[in-house]
Amino acid sequence: MKHRTFFWFxxxxxxAMILFIALxxxxxxxxxxxxxxxxxxxxxxxxxxxxxxxxxxxxxxxxAALQEDAPLGRFNGLGTYTNRKHLAFEQVGVAxxxxxxxxxxxxxxxxxxxxxxxxxxxxxxxxxxxxxxxLGLGVALAVNTVPRLFKGPTIFVSLLPMIVTPLVGxxxxxxxxxxxxxxxxxxxxxxxxxxxxxxxxxxxxxIMLIVYGIWSSTPxxxxxxxxxxxxxxxxxxxxxxxxxASRWQAIRYVVVPYMMPLVVFITLMQLMDNFRVLEPIVAxxxxxxxxxxxxxxxxxxxxxxxxxxxxxxxxxxxxxIGVAILLTPVLIRTWRDFNRKRA
Amino acid sequence: xxxxKSFAIGTVATLMATAAFAECEIASGNVNVLANDFxxxxxxxxAAAECTGGVTVSANHNKDFRNITVQAxxxxxxxxxxxxxxxxxxxxxxxxxxxxxxxxLVAKHGQGLSKNQLITIDxxxxxxxxxxxxxxxxxxxxxxxxxxxxxxxxxxxxxETGKAIKDAGIMDHPFAFLSMSDWNLGEEFVNMYLxxxxxxxxxxxxxxxxxxxxxxxxxxxxKDLVSLSNPDFLTYNTxxxxxxxxxxxxxxxxxxxxxxxxxxxGEGAAEGVAENTVLASAPTVAGGDxxxxxxxxxxxxxxxxxxxEDAEATFIAMMNGISPAMxxxxxxxxxxxxDAYNPGPAATGVAATATGGAEPYPxxxxxxxxxQAFFEELPDFLQGNESAEQTxxxxxxxxxxxxxxxxxx
Numbered sequence: 001m002k003h004r005t006f007f008w009f010x011x012x013x014x015x016a017m018i019l020f021i022a023l024x025x026x027x028x029x030x031x032x033x034x035x036x037x038x039x040x041x042x043x044x045x046x047x048x049x050x051x052x053x054x055x056x057x058x059x060x061x062x063x064a065a066l067q068e069d070a071p072l073g074r075f076n077g078l079g080t081y082t083n084r085k086h087l088a089f090e091q092v093g094v095a096x097x098x099x100x101x102x103x104x105x106x107x108x109x110x111x112x113x114x115x116x117x118x119x120x121x122x123x124x125x126x127x128x129x130x131x132x133x134x135l136g137l138g139v140a141l142a143v144n145t146v147p148r149l150f151k152g153p154t155i156f157v158s159l160l161p162m163i164v165t166p167l168v169g170x171x172x173x174x175x176x177x178x179x180x181x182x183x184x185x186x187x188x189x190x191x192x193x194x195x196x197x198x199x200x201x202x203x204x205x206x207i208m209l210i211v212y213g214i215w216s217s218t219p220x221x222x223x224x225x226x227x228x229x230x231x232x233x234x235x236x237x238x239x240x241x242x243x244x245a246s247r248w249q250a251i252r253y254v255v256v257p258y259m260m261p262l263v264v265f266i267t268l269m270q271l272m273d274n275f276r277v278l279e280p281i282v283a284x285x286x287x288x289x290x291x292x293x294x295x296x297x298x299x300x301x302x303x304x305x306x307x308x309x310x311x312x313x314x315x316x317x318x319x320x321i322g323v324a325i326l327l328t329p330v331l332i333r334t335w336r337d338f339n340r341k342r343a
Numbered sequence: 344x345x346x347x348k349s350f351a352i353g354t355v356a357t358l359m360a361t362a363a364f365a366e367c368e369i370a371s372g373n374v375n376v377l378a379n380d381f382x383x384x385x386x387x388x389x390a391a392a393e394c395t396g397g398v399t400v401s402a403n404h405n406k407d408f409r410n411i412t413v414q415a416x417x418x419x420x421x422x423x424x425x426x427x428x429x430x431x432x433x434x435x436x437x438x439x440x441x442x443x444x445x446x447x448l449v450a451k452h453g454q455g456l457s458k459n460q461l462i463t464i465d466x467x468x469x470x471x472x473x474x475x476x477x478x479x480x481x482x483x484x485x486x487x488x489x490x491x492x493x494x495x496x497x498x499x500x501x502x503e504t505g506k507a508i509k510d511a512g513i514m515d516h517p518f519a520f521l522s523m524s525d526w527n528l529g530e531e532f533v534n535m536y537l538x539x540x541x542x543x544x545x546x547x548x549x550x551x552x553x554x555x556x557x558x559x560x561x562x563x564x565x566k567d568l569v570s571l572s573n574p575d576f577l578t579y580n581t582x583x584x585x586x587x588x589x590x591x592x593x594x595x596x597x598x599x600x601x602x603x604x605x606x607x608x609g610e611g612a613a614e615g616v617a618e619n620t621v622l623a624s625a626p627t628v629a630g631g632d633x634x635x636x637x638x639x640x641x642x643x644x645x646x647x648x649x650x651x652e653d654a655e656a657t658f659i660a661m662m663n664g665i666s667p668a669m670x671x672x673x674x675x676x677x678x679x680x681x682d683a684y685n686p687g688p689a690a691t692g693v694a695a696t697a698t699g700g701a702e703p704y705p706x707x708x709x710x711x712x713x714x715q716a717f718f719e720e721l722p723d724f725l726q727g728n729e730s731a732e733q734t735x736x737x738x739x740x741x742x743x744x745x746x747x748x749x750x751x752x
């Protein structure tokens with residue numbers, strides 16, 4: 001294709017990408033470098049139904065004048081990134097100097113909101129992603145052997161977790177694991193422990209969230225693998241059979257290598273998706289036991305009466321950087337493969 | 344969805360204007376009310392919507408209303424002409440200067456208002472309060488009779504009574520409060536800390552002052568209480584606890600006064616629960632003499648960025664919304680501040696808490712940030728992962744980071 005034709009060909013999608021992806025990201029990045037103006041405070045007397053008291057109040061006119069001059073707020077550079085709510089350089093430094101053992105340092109580190117969220121986010125990502133790939137492939141292979149008549153309904157049922165809205169799916173499971181719910185009550189019976197609660201223990205909450213993550217993402221990898229399975233060349237499979245390969249060997253040495261590009265694709269998608277885990281934490285009301293980077297952003301914007309845009313912006317940018325770091329090894333591998341094939 | 348539904352209810356109510364409120368005639372104007380979503384507020388907006396004439400009245404009831412107030416009122420003209428707020432949700436609107444002083448409208452149309460309904464800030468009336476709310480104790484008289492104890496008057500007695508109920512084998516988890524790890528948990532800390540006589544900030548500044556013995560005592564009391572609560576306590580909000588109370592699995596709970604009507608009516612409750620539900624003042628703590636609770640008011644405010652005509656129409660409609668006729672028709676839906684209100688059994692808890700001298704929730708611009716720091720850091724302590732001192736230090740550090748970003752420090 002000529003460069004000129006190519007340019008005109010991708011212009012619409014390029015424009016859409018700039019408008020809907022690049023510009024918002026840039027605006028978030030800029031926002032994260034600013035904090036709000038110093039609030040000009042005045043002492044006023046407030047009276048309500050219960051009593052009067054003298055308190056500090058924001059001086060609207062003075063603050064409005066400041067805002068007029070610089071609508072973005074005060075420039076803070078990377079200050080928001082390094083404060084306690086984010087990378088917390090100062091606190092990490094103090095913890096490093098003052099703790100004796102690595103364990104003590106780690107427990108200090110996990111007391112900081114960003115690192116606490118990061119550790120859950122990474123655990124979630126690295127446990128859910130491989131499970132989703134293996135299970136998705138397993139389900140796809142199983143469905144592929146189902147007689148033609150039952151294939152449609154089986155595929156539909158397998159896709160259900162993906163069809164159900166994530167928040168609704170999570171809520172349904174949340175009610176089921178409640179001490180009075182089907183799963184919760186059954187577990188109490190099995191372990192003969194009336195105080196067993198999936199919501200009250202941190203490890204069980206993590207397991208619950210991870211199981212939910214696997215449940216809700218597996219259909220995606222299943223459907224991709226299932227589509228891929230239809231294109232595996234029959235001749236190669238038959239040749240393998242003639243050579244005496246068992247079903248397992250045929251899968252291991254024919255199907256899986258053939259599907260490798262799909263595995264890479266799903267890994268990429270899942271790493272990105274799982275790193276941004278939010279819905280299950282909200283729906284399972286699990287923020288006391290597990291927080292994620294996306295949950296921190298949500299909490300900054302929606303947790304209290306005053307939204308903290310700068311802080312939310314900084315966490316968003318850190319999330320993007322995190323995703324980029326996670327994807328780098330996969331992308332490098334793909335790039336090498338691509339070059340090798342071209343050569 | 345809830346927006347469309349509320350909108351439809353508002354519109355239908357407008358169409359169904361009844362003779363009882365026929366005195367409200369507004370020639371023209373546009374009234375659009377944004378409010379939280381609970382029955383008492385719906386009664387107010389429905390009554391406001393009964394005004395007739397050229398005026399159009401609609402209302403949006405939304406649980407997440409506080410997340411949209413600032414943006415909705417910043418627009419010019421504002422998206423809503425009135426917002427129903429409480430002590431805390433009025434603060435962001437005041438901080439941005441989005442509310443209209445109501446002195447002239449009160450002088451012109453507010454003859455029926457009593458003085459304690461006027462929320463004045465720096466001498467200017469900024470809101471008209473119409474109902475009060477507070478968290479207070481709910482107890483099951485039959486369970487207390489079984490172990491022969493009186494209604495607890497202090498939190499220490501609550502712990503003692505709760506243990507007695509547990510030891511008697513009546514219930515495993517006799518106590519609950521609204522300890523969900525969001526705004527609710529922060530509110531419990533605020534209540535308990537004020538009950539201990541604590542101050543949140545160094546006088547005249549936005550610097551936190553909670554890392555002290557009062558803070559430690561507050562945390563220890565909260566830990567004693569959660570040990571009597573279900574291990575799921577970090578997921579307990581009003582929507583969770585009210586059904587548990589109705590099922591008869593709780594003996595003592597600290598809940599919002601606004602739940603009183605529902606629990607006394609006992610719809611869907613197990614047998615014998617509603618009859619034995621007693622509403623009492625919030626207890627005192629650590630030898631203090633004021634109940635460990637905060638007083639809240641709900642009231643309406645009027646947007647600044649609207650025409651004077653709409654503002655006047657809104658004020659008249661909202662005055663009709665809180666009219667004596669509305670109070671009479673919905674007497675037990677809330678603790679109303681209007682003279683026409685006839686306090687019923689559902690109001691006893693709030694009334695006792697208010698006369699006991701509980702503090703109003705602090706209406707400070709930076710209180711919301713401290714409140715948020717409370718609920719972000721408290722679960723670590725309540726789950727036994729760290730010491731009280733460490734938690735208090737964490738709360739202060741989290742607040743300072745947020746307050747610096749918001750420009751208060």
